[in-house]
Amino acid sequence: xxxxxxxxxxxxxxxxxxxxxxxxxxxxxxSKIYDINILxxxxxxxxxxxxxxGNEQPRIAECTxxxxxxxxxxxxxxxxxxxxxxxxxxxxxxxxxxxxISGFSVEEYVYCxxxxxxxxxxxxxxxxxxxxxxxxGGMAFGSDPxxxxxxxxxxxxxxxxxVYIKLTPNVTDIAEIAVSAENAGADGISLINTxxxxxxDIKTRRPVIxxxxxxxxxxxxxxxxxxxxxxxxxAVKIPVIGMGGISCAEDVIEMMMAGASAVQIGAANLVDPFxxxxxxxxxxxxxxxxxxxxxxxxxxxxx
Amino acid sequence: xxxxxxxxxxxxxIARDIYRMTLIGDTSDITAPGQFVNIKLPYQYLRRxxxxxxxxxxxxxxxxxxxxxxxxFMSELSKGSNLLALTGLGNGYDIAxxxxxxxxxxxxxVPPLYGLAKKLLEHNIKPSVILGFNSIEDCFYGNxxxxxxxxxxxxxxxxxxxxKGLVTDFIESCExxxxxGPVPMxxxxxxxxxxxxxxxEARMACGFGVCMGCSIRTKxxxxxxxxxxxxxxxxxxxxxxx
Numbered sequence: 001x002x003x004x005x006x007x008x009x010x011x012x013x014x015x016x017x018x019x020x021x022x023x024x025x026x027x028x029x030x031s032k033i034y035d036i037n038i039l040x041x042x043x044x045x046x047x048x049x050x051x052x053x054g055n056e057q058p059r060i061a062e063c064t065x066x067x068x069x070x071x072x073x074x075x076x077x078x079x080x081x082x083x084x085x086x087x088x089x090x091x092x093x094x095x096x097x098x099x100x101i102s103g104f105s106v107e108e109y110v111y112c113x114x115x116x117x118x119x120x121x122x123x124x125x126x127x128x129x130x131x132x133x134x135x136x137g138g139m140a141f142g143s144d145p146x147x148x149x150x151x152x153x154x155x156x157x158x159x160x161x162x163v164y165i166k167l168t169p170n171v172t173d174i175a176e177i178a179v180s181a182e183n184a185g186a187d188g189i190s191l192i193n194t195x196x197x198x199x200x201d202i203k204t205r206r207p208v209i210x211x212x213x214x215x216x217x218x219x220x221x222x223x224x225x226x227x228x229x230x231x232x233x234x235a236v237k238i239p240v241i242g243m244g245g246i247s248c249a250e251d252v253i254e255m256m257m258a259g260a261s262a263v264q265i266g267a268a269n270l271v272d273p274f275x276x277x278x279x280x281x282x283x284x285x286x287x288x289x290x291x292x293x294x295x296x297x298x299x300x301x302x303x
Numbered sequence: 304x305x306x307x308x309x310x311x312x313x314x315x316x317i318a319r320d321i322y323r324m325t326l327i328g329d330t331s332d333i334t335a336p337g338q339f340v341n342i343k344l345p346y347q348y349l350r351r352x353x354x355x356x357x358x359x360x361x362x363x364x365x366x367x368x369x370x371x372x373x374x375x376f377m378s379e380l381s382k383g384s385n386l387l388a389l390t391g392l393g394n395g396y397d398i399a400x401x402x403x404x405x406x407x408x409x410x411x412x413v414p415p416l417y418g419l420a421k422k423l424l425e426h427n428i429k430p431s432v433i434l435g436f437n438s439i440e441d442c443f444y445g446n447x448x449x450x451x452x453x454x455x456x457x458x459x460x461x462x463x464x465x466x467k468g469l470v471t472d473f474i475e476s477c478e479x480x481x482x483x484g485p486v487p488m489x490x491x492x493x494x495x496x497x498x499x500x501x502x503x504e505a506r507m508a509c510g511f512g513v514c515m516g517c518s519i520r521t522k523x524x525x526x527x528x529x530x531x532x533x534x535x536x537x538x539x540x541x542x543x544x545x
Contacts, residue, residue, distance in 0.1 A: 022514070023509075023513060025513040057506070057517070057519065059518075062349045063348065067349055069508060071514065071516060074518055269513070271509075272306075273511060
């Protein structure tokens with residue numbers, strides 16, 4: 001019997017598999033096609049203070065082994081997320097969830113974190129300082145170590161829940177940013193958000209995406225994500241949630257060996273809605289095949 | 304929504320860049336004309352959403368246009384090949400609303416209207432059908448609609464078949480229209496009819512309502528083309544997205 005349980009800041013997870021923010025909505029659609037309670041946790045769609053429509057169409061582009069999105073944080077705003085979406089999710093998912101927060105100012109992050117702090121089914125607050133699809137927010141914070149520290153410190157002051165900082169890969173030195181978050185009091189690091197990418201339609205001679213650029217995700221970015229998880233795990237003592245192109249149980253194990261205590265599955269949910277149950281089903285089998293009896297024992301074991 | 308493994312029974316070119324594919328497999332999740340399936344193809348990361356042209360117990364007909372590598376691959380699939388598709392996606396047309404309707408389709412927007420026409424016929428509703436294409440080489444399914452007993456009018460942009468002009472040239476007074484086609488056509492038809500249902504197209508990632516990749520603004524708030532559509536009611540449509 002392989003033990004695939006893991007832990008994030010005292011939160012026990014039945015397994016390390018967590019659907020990533022923005023690829024799982026608030027769980028309702030997926031709950032109609034499988035028992036979502038098999039998941040380790042769920043990172044819900046990113047929330048901002050006010051409701052947002054997001055960017056213009058088209059927002060999606062095909063890439064080799066991946067995709068670009070420029071949704072631009074479409075969400076109903078923090079009040080409705082707290083009054084409707086999270087209570088509805090609690091009815092169908094009986095474990096703590098990860099609430100993802102985005103913002104355009106330190107005040108906005110603080111506003112949302114303070115509100116989320118009182119929601120019982122939120123186990124971890126994930127601070128998205130890495131969205132590539134909005135101007136003046138997200139990634140603008142995540143690429144500056146001082147700004148990351150400032151947001152982290154401010155959010156930590158208003159919540160008792162563990163705070164994880166979700167980092168952008170669009171930086172020169174990811175470890176420096178992670179250390180800055182840790183020193184400011186972060187309880188953990190989530191990485192990576194999408195990579196800034198672009199496609200051009202050669203017939204119309206215009207970018208495929210209305211917003212010109214967008215976030216590149218999918219299996220193509222897995223090696224980059226793995227490298228960055230490895231670098232960050234080496235640089236900090238707090239837990240790391242690894243994500244970026246994970247598509248199978250083998251990828252999960254690889255990501256955990258690099259230093260992830262748990263993983264998030266993003267783009268893969270969109271092209272195969274049954275991918276999370278498949279990975280959870282396959283994990284013990286793959287562990288057994290390569291002689292792993294306790295999955296959490298392999299976290300960060302690569303020198 | 305389920306993922307179904309289909310077998311290709313027929314895959315035939317029926318007009319310029321237009322193919323009809325008949326598939327054998329479980330269609331029980333498809334509940335209304337105007338819904339779509341999302342097809343997994345090798346070497347393509349995202350699935351390809353294709354509207355359902357017709358469906359029966361164990362048989363699915365799709366008509367698609369080759370526009371890129373994914374649909375080109377589809378067009379080369381031979382009889383007996385397997386295809387994985389998520390089925391039963393989208394809302395489809397609501398036939399309960401029909402009162403003396405007209406069916407209006409343009410180009411590759413015509414296929415879902417064929418399934419709709421058959422469904423309306425089952426309920427003893429026999430709308431007139433207006434189809435528009437660019438040129439004679441692009442025309443398809445006029446005869447299939449006629450074979451069902453419908454009065455069919457065809458317009459081509461260059462006049463090489465039917466009447467020269469646009470589908471809107473045939474509309475004098477129309478209480479209710481079922482429409483599918485390119486956005487400029489949808490908008491032009493919208494201006495000339497009193498009510499109806501309009502099917503929209505969008506670039507999608509998931510196709511089942513979680514990624515927000517295909518959201519548009521409507522009079523009733525933000526809607527996902529894939530999950531809240533692709534068919535929108537006349538009364539909720541805003542054109543500021545296009």
